[in-house]
Amino acid sequence: xxxxxxxxxxxxxxxxxxxxxxxxxxxxxxxxxxxxxxxxxxxxxxxxxxxxxxxxxxxxxxxxxxxxxxxxxxxxxxxxxxxxxxxxxxxxxxxxxxxxxxxxxxxxxxxxxxxxxxxxxxxxxxxxxxxxxxxxxxxxxxxxxxxxxxxxxxxxxxxxxxxxxxxxxxxxxxxxxxxxxxxxxxxxxxxxxxxxxxxxxxxxxxxxxxxxxxxxxxxxxxxxxxxxxxxxxxxxxxxxxxxxxxxxxxxxxxxxxxxxxxxxxxxxxxxxxxxxxxxxxxxxxxxxxxxxxxxxxxxxxxxxxxxxxxxxxxxxxxxxxxxxxxxxxxxxxxxxxxxxxxxxxxxxxxxxxxxxxxxxxxxxxxxxxxxxxxxxxxxxxxxxxxxxxxxxxxxxxxxxxxxxxxxxxxxxxxxxxxxxxxxxxxxxxxxxxxxxxxxxxxxxxxxxxxxxxxxxxxxxxxxxxxx
Amino acid sequence: xxxxxxxxxxxxxxxxxxxxxxxxxxxxxxxxxxxxxxxxxxxxxxxxxxxxxxxxxxxxxxxxxxxxxxxxxxxxxxxxxxxxxxxxxxxxxxxxxxxxxxxxxxxxxxxxxxxxxxxxxxxxxxxxxxxxxxxxxxxxxxxxxxxxxxxxxxxxxxxxxxxxxxxxxxxxxxxxxxxxxxxxxxxxxxxxxxxxxxxxxxxxxxxxxxxxxxxxxxxxxxxxxxxxxxxxxxxxxxxxxxxxxxxxxxxxxxxxxxxxxxxxxxxxxxxxxxxxxxxxxxxxxxxxxxxxxxxxxxxxxxxxxxxxxxxxxxxxxxxxxxxxxxxxxxxxxxxxxxxxxxxxxxxxxxxxxxxxxxxxxxxxxxxxxxxxxxxxxxxxxxxxxxxxxxxxxxxxxxxxxxxxxxxxxxxxxxxxxxxxxxxxxxxxxxxxxxxxxxxxxxxxxxxxxxxxxxxxxxxxxxxxxxx
Numbered sequence: 001x002x003x004x005x006x007x008x009x010x011x012x013x014x015x016x017x018x019x020x021x022x023x024x025x026x027x028x029x030x031x032x033x034x035x036x037x038x039x040x041x042x043x044x045x046x047x048x049x050x051x052x053x054x055x056x057x058x059x060x061x062x063x064x065x066x067x068x069x070x071x072x073x074x075x076x077x078x079x080x081x082x083x084x085x086x087x088x089x090x091x092x093x094x095x096x097x098x099x100x101x102x103x104x105x106x107x108x109x110x111x112x113x114x115x116x117x118x119x120x121x122x123x124x125x126x127x128x129x130x131x132x133x134x135x136x137x138x139x140x141x142x143x144x145x146x147x148x149x150x151x152x153x154x155x156x157x158x159x160x161x162x163x164x165x166x167x168x169x170x171x172x173x174x175x176x177x178x179x180x181x182x183x184x185x186x187x188x189x190x191x192x193x194x195x196x197x198x199x200x201x202x203x204x205x206x207x208x209x210x211x212x213x214x215x216x217x218x219x220x221x222x223x224x225x226x227x228x229x230x231x232x233x234x235x236x237x238x239x240x241x242x243x244x245x246x247x248x249x250x251x252x253x254x255x256x257x258x259x260x261x262x263x264x265x266x267x268x269x270x271x272x273x274x275x276x277x278x279x280x281x282x283x284x285x286x287x288x289x290x291x292x293x294x295x296x297x298x299x300x301x302x303x304x305x306x307x308x309x310x311x312x313x314x315x316x317x318x319x320x321x322x323x324x325x326x327x328x329x330x331x332x333x334x335x336x337x338x339x340x341x342x343x344x345x346x347x348x349x350x351x352x353x354x355x356x357x358x359x360x361x362x363x364x365x366x367x368x369x370x371x372x373x374x375x376x377x378x379x380x381x382x383x384x385x386x387x388x389x390x391x392x393x394x395x396x397x398x399x400x401x402x403x404x405x406x407x408x409x410x411x412x413x414x415x416x417x418x419x420x421x422x423x424x425x426x427x428x429x430x431x432x433x434x435x436x437x438x439x440x441x442x443x444x445x446x447x448x449x450x451x452x453x454x455x456x457x458x459x460x461x462x463x464x465x466x467x
Numbered sequence: 468x469x470x471x472x473x474x475x476x477x478x479x480x481x482x483x484x485x486x487x488x489x490x491x492x493x494x495x496x497x498x499x500x501x502x503x504x505x506x507x508x509x510x511x512x513x514x515x516x517x518x519x520x521x522x523x524x525x526x527x528x529x530x531x532x533x534x535x536x537x538x539x540x541x542x543x544x545x546x547x548x549x550x551x552x553x554x555x556x557x558x559x560x561x562x563x564x565x566x567x568x569x570x571x572x573x574x575x576x577x578x579x580x581x582x583x584x585x586x587x588x589x590x591x592x593x594x595x596x597x598x599x600x601x602x603x604x605x606x607x608x609x610x611x612x613x614x615x616x617x618x619x620x621x622x623x624x625x626x627x628x629x630x631x632x633x634x635x636x637x638x639x640x641x642x643x644x645x646x647x648x649x650x651x652x653x654x655x656x657x658x659x660x661x662x663x664x665x666x667x668x669x670x671x672x673x674x675x676x677x678x679x680x681x682x683x684x685x686x687x688x689x690x691x692x693x694x695x696x697x698x699x700x701x702x703x704x705x706x707x708x709x710x711x712x713x714x715x716x717x718x719x720x721x722x723x724x725x726x727x728x729x730x731x732x733x734x735x736x737x738x739x740x741x742x743x744x745x746x747x748x749x750x751x752x753x754x755x756x757x758x759x760x761x762x763x764x765x766x767x768x769x770x771x772x773x774x775x776x777x778x779x780x781x782x783x784x785x786x787x788x789x790x791x792x793x794x795x796x797x798x799x800x801x802x803x804x805x806x807x808x809x810x811x812x813x814x815x816x817x818x819x820x821x822x823x824x825x826x827x828x829x830x831x832x833x834x835x836x837x838x839x840x841x842x843x844x845x846x847x848x849x850x851x852x853x854x855x856x857x858x859x860x861x862x863x864x865x866x867x868x869x870x871x872x873x874x875x876x877x878x879x880x881x882x883x884x885x886x887x888x889x890x891x892x893x894x895x896x897x898x899x900x901x902x903x904x905x906x907x908x909x910x911x912x913x914x915x916x917x918x919x920x921x922x923x924x925x926x927x928x929x930x931x932x933x934x
Contacts, residue, residue, distance in 0.1 A: 113847065119655075120602075120799065120844050122587050131849070135587075176837060181655035188586075188648035190657045332587065370643060377587050380580065382598070382849065 053245050054236055055348040055386060058132040059105030062232055062344060065098055065213045067168075075216050079157035079165030083150045085142060085209070087158050087166060090200045093288040094138050095158065095167055096219035096324045100231035102341040105132060108213030109140040112175040115208065119185040122336055123382040133383030135336035136328055137186065140169075141177050143205030150174070156209070165216055172211035177204070187330050188369070193362025195291035196328045219324075225301060229287065230321040232345040238319055239346045244280035246271050248349035248390065249342040251356070253286045253294055253327060254420055255303045255446055257438040258404040259395030261312040266406075267351060267390060268317060281318045282347055286338075288326030291359075293424075297322070299449040306441035329359045331369035332377035339378055343387055352378055353392035403436035424450075520712050521703055522815040522853060525599040526572030529699055529811060532565055532680045534635075542683050546624035546632030550617045552609060552676070554625050554633060557667045560755040561605050562625065562634055563686035563791045567698035569808040572599060575680030576607040579642040582675065586652040589803055590849040600850030602803035603795055604653065607636075608644050610672030617641070623676070632683055639678035644671070654797050655836075660829030662758035663795045686791075692768060696754065697788040699812040705786055706813045711747035713738050715816035715857065716809040718823075720753045720761055720794060721887055722770045722913055724905040726862030726871040728779040733873075734818060734857060735784060748785045749814055753805075755793030758826075762891075764789070766916040773908035796826045798836035799844035806845055810854055819845055820859035870903035891917075 057063075067075045087095065097103060105126065110118065115137055117124045122135040140158075142150075150156055155170040179201055184190050187197070220226050230238065239247050248267055252260070264281050271279035285304060287297050295303075301322070308315055325341065328334045334357035339350045356374040358367055379389045396415040398405035407415055418426075418437060426433050427446040438446075524530075534542045554562065564570060572593065577585065582604055584591045589602040607625075609617075617623055622637040646668055651657050654664070687693050697705065706714050715734055719727070731748050738746035752771060754764050762770075768789070775782055792808065795801045801824035806817045823841040825834055846856045863882040865872035874882055885893075885904060893900050894913040905913075 113843065116799075116840060116844055117847055120589050121847075121849055123849070125847060125849070129852075178655075178837065180658075181836075184651035184655045184657060188645075188651045190651060191647075332583075369648075370645065373583060376580065377583055380584050380588075380592060382588055382590070382592070385596075 054239055054247065054346040055343055057101065057104045057232070057344045058340065058383065059126055059130075061105065062101040062236075063104040063107060064101050064231075064233065065107065065167075065215055066218060067214050067216050072216050075168060075214065076165055079159075079168055079216065082155050082157040082168065083146075083153050084157050084159045084163065084165075085140070085146055085150075085169075086163075087160060088200065090289050090326050091140060091158075092160065092166065092219060093324060093326045094140070095213065095215060097288075097341075098138065098213050099167070099215040099219065100233070100324070102232060102323075102325065102344055103134070103138055104232075104344045106134070106138060108169060109210045110138055110208070111173045111210035112208075114210065115139060115175070119182065121382065122333065131383045133336050133340040133381055135333045135340070135381070136330065137182060139177075139208045139210070141201075141204035142174070142207050142209050144207070146205060147174060147207050150209075155211075158213075166219070167213055167215040169209065169211040169213055172209055174207050174209050177206050177208045179204075179206075186328065186333055188333070189361070191362045191364075194329065195359075196289065196326065196330075199289060200326075223298070225287070225297065225322060228301065228320065228322045229324055230319075232341075235282065235319065235321060236346040239280055239282075242280055242317075242319075243278050244346075246276040246279040246349060247282055247347040248279060248351060249282040249284055249339075249345070249347035250351045251284055251286065251323065251338045251342070253290055253300070255295060255300060255423070255438070255442060256283075256307045256312070257418075257423070257442075258312060258436060261307065262395050262404050262406070263351065263392060264313060264318075266393075267349075271349070279317070279349075281313070282342065282345065283313070283318055283320045284323045284342065284345075285320075286327055287322035287324050290327045291329065294327075295446070295449060299445060303442045303445040306445055307439055310439035310441050312439050312442075327357070329357055329368075331356070331358045332373045335374045335378050336381045336384065339381075339384055339387055339389075343384075348386070349388045349390055350378075351390045351392060354394070397434050397437055399434075401436075402434070428453075521706055521714065521813040522810055524568065524571045524699070524811045525807065525850065526593055526597075528572065529568040529703075530571040530574060531568050531698075531700065532574065532634075532682055533685060534681050534683050539683050542635060542681065543632055546626075546635050546683065549622050549624040549635065550613075550620050551624050551626045551630065551632075552607070552613060552617075552636075553630075554627060555667070557756050557793050558607060558625075559627070559633065559686060560791060560793045561607070562680065562682060564755075564808075565605065565680050566634070566682040566686065567700070567791070569699060569790075569792065569811055570601070570605055571699075571811045573601070573605060575636060576677045577605055577675070578640040578677035579675075581677070582606060582642070586649065588849065589800065598850045600803050600807040600848055602800045602807070602848070603797065604649060606644075606675045606677070608668075608671035609641070609674050609676050611674070613672060614641060614674050617676075622678075625680075633686070634680055634682040636676065636678040636680055639676055641674050641676050644673050644675045646671075646673075653795065653800055655800070656828070658829045658831075661796065662826075663756070663793065663797075666756060667793075690765070692754070692764065692789060695768065695787065695789045696791055697786075699808075702749065702786065702788060703813040706747055706749075709747055709784075709786075710745055711813075713743040713746040713816060714749055714814040715746060715818060716749040716751055716806075716812070716814035717818045718751055718753060718790065718805045718809070720757055720767070722762060722767060722890070722905070722909060723750075723774045723779075724871065724885075724890070724909075725779060725903060726864075728774065729862050729871050729873070730818065730859060731780060731785075733860075734816075738816070746784070746816075748780070749809065749812065750780070750785055750787045751790045751809065751812075752787075753794055754789035754791050757794045758796065760891075761794075762913070762916060766912060770909045770912040773912055774906055777906035777908050779906050779909075794824070796824060796835075798823070798825045799840045800824075802841045802845050803848045803851065806848075806851055806854055806856075810851075815853070816855045816857055817845075818857045818859060821861070864901050864904055866901075868903075869901070895920075 114124055118134050118137050123131050124134045125131050155168055157165045158167040158169060159165050183197055187194055250264055268279050285300055304320055342350055352375045355367060355371040358369045361368045375391050394407040395404050396407045396417045398414055400414050428450045430447055581591055585601050585604050590598050591601045592598050622635055624632045625634040625636060626632050650664055654661055717731055735746050752767055771787055809817055819842045822838040825836045828835045842858050861874040862871050863874045863884045865881055867881050895917045897914055
């Protein structure tokens with residue numbers, strides 16, 4: 001922790017303007033570890049990934065849950081004979097998350113013992129006595145009629161809207177879904193209006209079904225963004241290819257402004273000072289379910305692209321990829337999940353901001369969580385001891401520099417704080433933020449997004465997706 | 468766990484009638500460890516208790532928080548100069564609990580880092596990296612005016628109703644009391660009507676104050692029962708004096724019937740079979756706050772006394788003592804606290820029943836917790852790995868034996884289940900339970916208790932306390 005403290009206490013340097021502009025997505029690179037593991041792995045086997053100097057996955061192994069390619073047809077036929085559970089959009093996102101090993105060492109949707117440990121301890125004890133972090137329940141709900149349909153079968157097929165089999169869940173266990181308790185222990189409130197609860201829990205079934213998951217075909221969304229959805233194994237390969245000796249992850253679900261960029265650039269500088277030779281940034285926007293007033297993934301990706309094009313971040317030392325998890329907005333509980341999943345992707349440093357995964361209280365005029373609890377809970381969380389937590393330093397608009405800078409409490413009058421709400425209001429009303437708040441290309445994307453919303457409200461296109 | 472499984476799977480033997488009738492309270496025995504530690508301990512020191520073969524306290528040391536006797540007057544005078552916090556009845560019970568080391572290694576009311584770990588992880592990581600269980604927040608609430616009164620002082624005096632100083636809290640930390648979050652994460656619900664919440668949280672202050680506690684005089688209630696309130700150190704001494712090589716704890720807050728007695732006797736028999744030479748039972752009724760419809764402590768103690776007098780339990784191998792904690796009724800969360808505190812008192816086996824620390828949902832027609840979750844959560848809880856969990860076997864009235872016996876699923880028609888509610892109803896209406904359900908002396912106490920309630924309702928004495 002000494003290193004972390006010094007990292008957040010030292011004075012900042014000014015952000016450097018960088019000129020390279022291409023997106024740092026290694027799409028055409030050989031993914032030796034991934035390709036190899038997927039080709040040679042048999043059903044039920046786990047693949048041990050050890051790429052260079054990277055942090056080990058939780059449980060020592062990255063658990064990928066794909067049916068071996070040669071077995072896919074066979075499994076598809078098997079699936080057709082099994083009782084079927086139709087997946088919602090969010091269920092499918094969790095299938096995606098589980099299948100790629102973000103939740104390693106989980107082998108499928110949680111059984112009751114994993115669910116209870118998650119709710120009560122935010123962690124799971126493994127057979128060898130070691131503990132891994134697991135703070136958010138990854139569960140599949142079914143209703144009475146589905147439960148009856150399953151009867152005594154020990155396996156079920158998970159199918160999409162059109163009854164295409166996506167995966168098989170075997171050695172199943174069905175147990176009660178106490179929604180109230182799940183919500184209270186995950187969110188620390190049961191107030192109506194929690195987005196994930198409204199979307200995925202309130203109307204879900206009264207039972208949960210856990211078991212071992214095997215995904216027949218890797219989940220794809222065919223939305224033009226699949227190429228940005230690198231799995232943990234692919235990310236590990238990429239970090240290894242770049243000879244990264246430190247990987248620092250930045251989770252985001254908002255447009256990147258120059259304050260973020262300052263933080264990320266400064267973090268790299270400090271890691272270099274600590275003696276690392278090649279720290280690589282994982283800029284990792286969340287790609288699953290988000291609430292209605294968040295900027296949609298497509299627009300955010302377009303905005304991030306512009307930020308890289310404008311040279312605000314160095315593509316040589318930045319990997320931009322999509323984190324496929326849905327968003328809970330569960331503050332200190334969820335930030336642990338965000339951090340833990342990045343360990344599995346090879347990150348050994350995690351940048352945590354003010355009020356991570358937080359939101360306003362649905363009923364009261366206050367934030368749902370204390371803004372400092374996220375980083376405090378994260379720094380004490382069981383199973384995350386190996387991860388270096390980097391607390392976010394507050395950046396604000398410095399009027400004396402006409403740009404974003406770390407806040408200097410000795411001269412508060414020089415700084416303007418531009419909140420997410422303020423930023424959105426400016427973009428909606430087509431006002432410009434102060435020069436240097438965000439690169440012009442990135443800002444333009446935001447304005448376009450809110451424009452498209454206006455058009456939709458006025459009877460135009462419902463949601464224009466940027467190319 | 469193999470030993471435990473065999474313990475709960477083997478067939479039961481019939482309970483033996485025992486003839487010794489005295490209460491197993493070792494009041495006049497030399498408590499060498501305790502006396503020594505209290506006399507030689509300086510302020511701020513912790514006393515390491517190692518009595519024979521007993522399980523080590525959490526954190527390796529039993530943390531007693533008493534001011535050294537020679538320093539009491541001095542500290543009392545110091546306290547009079549400090550800002551004063553008036554303790555409620557439940558606050559005082561927690562001061563008692565903390566001072567005797569039931570919550571070892573806690574050194575006082577929780578600071579925020581301990582509070583957050585308790586809420587999120589049900590456990591606390593110590594400086595050496597080891598983990599102790601801690602599932603229930605032990606916190607002290609203050610309101611705005613008290614916070615203002617404290618100002619910049621680093622210590623406060625904790626005083627009783629009449630402003631007598633009870634303890635000093637030093638190196639204090641004041642932080643926000645988010646009641647909704649505390650309740651949701653502790654109880655898994657925020658439904659109105661939770662007894663402890665109504666009694667101790669809803670109307671408490673919006674701040675929590677943590678710090679190092681030093682109690683000036685050991686807490687006494689002067690209710691005729693103080694002699695039954697043995698501290699963890701005293702219990703350890705007693706177990707050592709008896710040459711116990713296993714201590715099995717039974718937490719209760721209800722009258723003891725012959726089903727309980729069967730279980731306890733049978734547990735001892737099985738521990739002997741496992742090779743222990745002298746297993747001792749800690750029969751440990753909870754003595755702090757309980758909800759209005761529970762049988763009050765005085766009546767329960769009288770009932771327990773009759774049960775021992777009637778020879779249902781062997782006083783030679785039974786220690787009856789009062790556990791001073793208040794009751795949360797927080798099910799799987801609270802049962803961990805009940806178990807952890809008994810480790811500190813020297814117990815290495817803990818008997819856990821169906822729906823421990825459970826109650827009805829305050830609003831819905833169901834139990835608040837799944838009846839099996841308590842023992843499941845307990846068996847997986849961080850920091851309790853050293854404790855052997857003994858799941859309660861279901862006992863019921865066996866009509867073929869005219870007595871309580873372990874339920875035999877092959878002949879369900881022979882058994883009658885008599886719930887706590889049923890038992891209370893019978894006692895209230897002065898009906899007799901079946902012969903052999905409870906020893907006659909114990910039943911008589913129960914009937915007397917409900918009689919006294921009737922008298923109170925009809926304008927008689929409000930609560931007759933048995934001698």
